[in-house]
Amino acid sequence: DAKTTQPPSMDCAEGRAANLPCNHSTISGNEYVYWYRQIHSQGPQYIIHGLKNNETNEMASLIITEDRKSSTLILPHATLRDTAVYYCIVRVADTGRRALTFGSGTRLQVQP
Amino acid sequence: EAQVTQNPRYLITVTGKKLTVTCSQNMNHEYMSWYRQDPGLGLRQIYYSMNVEVTDKGDVPEGYKVSRKEKRNFPLILESPSPNQTSLYFCASSGGGLAGPSYEQYFGPGTRLTVT
Numbered sequence: 001d002a003k004t005t006q007p008p009s010m011d012c013a014e015g016r017a018a019n020l021p022c023n024h025s026t027i028s029g030n031e032y033v034y035w036y037r038q039i040h041s042q043g044p045q046y047i048i049h050g051l052k053n054n055e056t057n058e059m060a061s062l063i064i065t066e067d068r069k070s071s072t073l074i075l076p077h078a079t080l081r082d083t084a085v086y087y088c089i090v091r092v093a094d095t096g097r098r099a100l101t102f103g104s105g106t107r108l109q110v111q112p
Numbered sequence: 113e114a115q116v117t118q119n120p121r122y123l124i125t126v127t128g129k130k131l132t133v134t135c136s137q138n139m140n141h142e143y144m145s146w147y148r149q150d151p152g153l154g155l156r157q158i159y160y161s162m163n164v165e166v167t168d169k170g171d172v173p174e175g176y177k178v179s180r181k182e183k184r185n186f187p188l189i190l191e192s193p194s195p196n197q198t199s200l201y202f203c204a205s206s207g208g209g210l211a212g213p214s215y216e217q218y219f220g221p222g223t224r225l226t227v228t
Contacts, residue, residue: 032215034215034216041200041222041224042221042222043116043202043204043219043220043221043222044155044202044217044219045219046216046217046218049215049216093215096162097157097160097168097170098143098145098160098206098217099145099157099160099170099171100147100155100157100204100217101154101155102154102155103154
């Protein structure tokens with residue numbers, strides 16, 4: 001799995017967009033970018049994934065640069081409930097063991 | 113509502129007393145997995161199961177057993193718990209399977225286990 005680099009922490013005002021960056025300069029052609037989050041001691045929650053194109057779902061948008069060496073997760077209107085640690089993971093979409101390994105992630109604090 | 117449930121959510125026990133943590137999913141997922149999460153060590157996979165009666169070791173299987181007799185259930189068994197198994201445990205499930213890749217895993221709420 002490719003190594004990822006994320007800022008350790010970020011703040012965001014409630015109602016504003018939260019933009020969380022992730023660098024993955026060693027990503028391979030068949031590796032996807034996944035985002036998960038974990039609210040304090042709760043089960044991790046899948047957010048979104050992408051390969052090359054930008055993706056959007058009901059939770060967030062994922063912007064991947066053309067060279068695929070970095071990406072940004074966008075929470076369009078952050079709420080206090082979005083305060084969590086956000087993990088960027090780069091790996092193949094496998095049918096086997098599927099073990100998830102989280103790095104240190106970005107701790108997002110949404111301020112009222 | 114699609115979900116993964118775990119029971120109990122909190123458990124304090126003593127060394128050597130056998131315990132089972134249950135996990136159930138209602139999404140008809142073939143794949144299920146157990147993780148433990150410890151400060152500074154992150155998430156580590158204990159066991160996983162690709163389907164009924166198919167289980168395999170993850171990264172840290174020592175001291176744990178699992179079974180997969182039904183598709184929806186994947187209990188984690190600690191036959192002789194020790195203090196180093198004090199941890200936060202998560203069960204997860206995922207769709208896809210051998211017919212195709214899976215892109216997301218759904219996690220349970222966690223079980224906080226303390227072994228004294």
